[in-house]
Amino acid sequence: MPVTPTSPAAPTPAPEPGADHTVGPGLEAVVRLVDGAVAIAGRPVLRGIDLTVSRGDFVALMGANGSGKSTLVRALTGLRPLTTGSLELFGHRLEHFDEWRRVGFVPQRTGAASGVPASVWEVVASGRLTRRRLLRPLGRADRRAVADALEVVGLADRARDGVSQLSGGQQQRVLIARALAGEPELFFLDEPTAGVDLPNQHALAASLARLKERGATVVLVAHELGPLAPLVDRAVVMRDGRVVYDGTPLADHEVHQPWLGEAHSHHHATHRDRARHDHAPHVASPLGTHPEEHHR
Amino acid sequence: MSTLELFSLPFMQRALIAAVFVGLAAPVVGTYLVQRRLALMGDGLGHVAVTGVALGLLTGTSPTWTAVVVAVLGAVLIEVIRERGHTNGDVALALLFYGGLAGGVLLTGLGGQSASRLQTFLFGSITTISVADVVTTMVLAAVVVILGVGLSPQLFAVAQDQEFARVAGLNVRAYNLLVAVMAAVSVTVAMRTVGLLLVSALMVVPVATSQQLTRSFRTTLVAAMALGTVASLGGLVISALVPAGTSVSPGPTIVLLALAGFVATWPVGVWLRHREQLRAPFPVDPDAPDGAVAPLCPEVVPGPADHRHDEEHVDHDHGPDCGHVAVPHGDHVDYVHDGHRHAPHGRHYDEH
Numbered sequence: 064m065p066v067t068p069t070s071p072a073a074p075t076p077a078p079e080p081g082a083d084h085t086v087g088p089g090l091e092a093v094v095r096l097v098d099g100a101v102a103i104a105g106r107p108v109l110r111g112i113d114l115t116v117s118r119g120d121f122v123a124l125m126g127a128n129g130s131g132k133s134t135l136v137r138a139l140t141g142l143r144p145l146t147t148g149s150l151e152l153f154g155h156r157l158e159h160f161d162e163w164r165r166v167g168f169v170p171q172r173t174g175a176a177s178g179v180p181a182s183v184w185e186v187v188a189s190g191r192l193t194r195r196r197l198l199r200p201l202g203r204a205d206r207r208a209v210a211d212a213l214e215v216v217g218l219a220d221r222a223r224d225g226v227s228q229l230s231g232g233q234q235q236r237v238l239i240a241r242a243l244a245g246e247p248e249l250f251f252l253d254e255p256t257a258g259v260d261l262p263n264q265h266a267l268a269a270s271l272a273r274l275k276e277r278g279a280t281v282v283l284v285a286h287e288l289g290p291l292a293p294l295v296d297r298a299v300v301m302r303d304g305r306v307v308y309d310g311t312p313l314a315d316h317e318v319h320q321p322w323l324g325e326a327h328s329h330h331h332a333t334h335r336d337r338a339r340h341d342h343a344p345h346v347a348s349p350l351g352t353h354p355e356e357h358h359r
Numbered sequence: 360m361s362t363l364e365l366f367s368l369p370f371m372q373r374a375l376i377a378a379v380f381v382g383l384a385a386p387v388v389g390t391y392l393v394q395r396r397l398a399l400m401g402d403g404l405g406h407v408a409v410t411g412v413a414l415g416l417l418t419g420t421s422p423t424w425t426a427v428v429v430a431v432l433g434a435v436l437i438e439v440i441r442e443r444g445h446t447n448g449d450v451a452l453a454l455l456f457y458g459g460l461a462g463g464v465l466l467t468g469l470g471g472q473s474a475s476r477l478q479t480f481l482f483g484s485i486t487t488i489s490v491a492d493v494v495t496t497m498v499l500a501a502v503v504v505i506l507g508v509g510l511s512p513q514l515f516a517v518a519q520d521q522e523f524a525r526v527a528g529l530n531v532r533a534y535n536l537l538v539a540v541m542a543a544v545s546v547t548v549a550m551r552t553v554g555l556l557l558v559s560a561l562m563v564v565p566v567a568t569s570q571q572l573t574r575s576f577r578t579t580l581v582a583a584m585a586l587g588t589v590a591s592l593g594g595l596v597i598s599a600l601v602p603a604g605t606s607v608s609p610g611p612t613i614v615l616l617a618l619a620g621f622v623a624t625w626p627v628g629v630w631l632r633h634r635e636q637l638r639a640p641f642p643v644d645p646d647a648p649d650g651a652v653a654p655l656c657p658e659v660v661p662g663p664a665d666h667r668h669d670e671e672h673v674d675h676d677h678g679p680d681c682g683h684v685a686v687p688h689g690d691h692v693d694y695v696h697d698g699h700r701h702a703p704h705g706r707h708y709d710e711h
């Protein structure tokens with residue numbers, strides 16, 4: 064019999080006081096990846112990734128196509144096993160982490176349809192599974208959360224329609240609503256605004272702003288931040304499977320600047336010995352004076 | 360013998376009970392298989408179960424139970440191959456299926472059993488079903504229905520989007536295995552009714568039929584169960600009522616009846632989908648000023664005319680009962696007419 068980790072919808076646990084994973088006074092590390100590497104079919108796709116996301120952070124993960132953003136998000140959600148490194152979510156090592164109701168995920172996807180018709184409401188309601196017990200009907204709180212999530216993405220009037228009848232952007236909004244319905248504290252959104260029109264990007268930005276106020280933590284992959292830009296308080300830029308920039312938000316066009324390129328891939332942000340560190344000990348980097356350089 | 364007498368015979372009553380349970384259970388699993396685009400999995404498992412039946416005949420144990428065991432083993436193997444994501448998992452499955460069928464036929468020969476004994480399993484022989492088999496059928500089918508309906512939120516989520524289900528903390532592998540095992544069990548449960556070679560039809564065809572008419576998963580599942588039961592019972596009754604002298608076996612009749620249901624609903628489905636498209640609301644133009652959903656008429660706003668006026672049809676008055684499909688469009692109603700939409704505007708119609 065499959066066993067689902069379920070427990071009564073408990074109130075959000077307060078950050079454990081004095082836990083050893085705090086990164087600063089009062090700041091709990093919600094995500095902590097240390098020296099993470101991922102290989103797909105033997106080919107290294109991510110290497111030497113150190114990423115700590117604190118409670119309440121709004122992180123934009125940026126970079127060119129194929130730079131490893133989705134792979135990183137999939138590694139952080141446990142979908143891609145790490146070849147090396149260690150990952151903690153909410154202070155628990157991934158192997159021991161079972162509070163998945165605290166995590167919401169919007170995959171990078173072109174559609175929400177499958178082989179059998181499914182209504183918009185049904186797909187969004189599946190986001191409540193993290194909080195439902197086996198063999199129990201949807202409760203009133205579940206129904207309200209689903210209705211709220213549909214309201215946020217502006218699809219309340221399409222709830223009874225089949226997902227396959229929606230446009231690509233509308234299906235993307237269904238997937239966003241599905242993650243919202245679970246009322247998580249930590250959101251991973253992989254290009255949630257791709258193919259979504261401007262008014263709905265504004266609506267999504269407004270709802271993410273509300274979540275941010277409530278203390279949610281957001282890791283967002285995006286090529287164009289658009290209306291989400293004011294919410295971002297930290298940008299992480301990837302190139303060729305490494306983090307080449309981690310600091311204050313960048314404007315969309317800056318992400319592809321050459322100075323974020325090769326010269327920075329031996330980034331000295333950490334003092335750890337890296338196996339892949341194939342450079343001679345670096346002297347003053349020509350770009351070392353860049354003001355946005357961010358040391359952790 | 361009158362019809363009433365026929366239905367009061369114990370063998371017929373056993374057959375009717377088995378038909379109801381099989382008709383309910385097979386489409387439940389079929390729905391999840393179709394959702395994962397694994398519609399032929401039931402067919403493959405049916406082939407594998409042939410070896411199980413032959414093993415039972417060879418060893419003198421109940422063919423139903425040996426078939427359950429072998430089909431479950433086959434289902435688990437298929438799931439493992441699928442999970443490994445081998446590029447030609449497809450071919451591996453085909454090998455398994457042909458191996459199952461050939462092995463079954465070979466084993467039957469070895470055991471000195473006549474081919475006709477195996478035939479009853481290949482094409483079904485619901486009217487020769489024993490009391491013990493009816494009880495087995497009822498229990499296994501009930502388990503499949505209870506699990507398939509009771510766990511439908513979880514099974515739906517896993518089949519809909521595995522990655523999301525995993526991040527939601529569901530044990531995706533366990534649910535996948537559960538569906539595979541349920542498929543194996545339904546195959547063996549249905550083999551006495553429609554036969555191993557036609558099992559898949561009873562799992563998949565009712566789903567294909569109900570999909571024509573439904574927009575949600577829940578109604579698809581429930582409608583498929585209803586259609587499966589109607590086909591299963593109806594096929595049995597039709598085959599029992601044919602005039603003496605001719606013989607119609609229930610298995611193929613059940614499948615043909617299910618297929619007839621699909622053929623009958625096909626035009627309805629086409630019509631429904633067509634209607635749906637006509638009714639699809641027009642997207643709101645994001646750049647338009649508040650409230651102005653429709654492009655403004657050039658008579659009001661000078662500028663490039665991006666819509667034509669349709670002066671040819673002014674003699675027709677669109678309205679609630681004019682016979683054209685009405686589509687709400689922001690602050691007005693458009694009428695679908697010969698593939699375009701008329702919006703009444705003053706004394707003429709704009710095209711939206």
Ligand SMILES: Nc1ncnc2c1ncn2[C@@H]1O[C@H](COP(=O)(O)OP(=O)(O)OP(=O)(O)O)[C@@H](O)[C@H]1O
Nearest residue numbers: 103104108126127128129130131132133134135171
């Ligand atoms: N399933 C896979 N099999 C093989 N290689 C993969 C797979 N998924 C990703 N990769 C490789 O990993 C690298 C990073 O891919 P990833 O999808 O993480 O990029 P991305 O930054 O999300 O790009 P995009 O902007 O296009 O979404 C790419 O070089 C890609 O070829």
Ligand SMILES: [Mg+2]
Nearest residue numbers: 132133134171
């Ligand atoms: Mg990506």
Ligand SMILES: [Zn+2]
Nearest residue numbers: 656704708709
């Ligand atoms: Zn006009």
Ligand SMILES: [Zn+2]
Nearest residue numbers: 669672696697
């Ligand atoms: Zn016209």
Ligand SMILES: [Zn+2]
Nearest residue numbers: 677681683694
């Ligand atoms: Zn009209």
Ligand SMILES: [Zn+2]
Nearest residue numbers: 688693702711
């Ligand atoms: Zn209009």
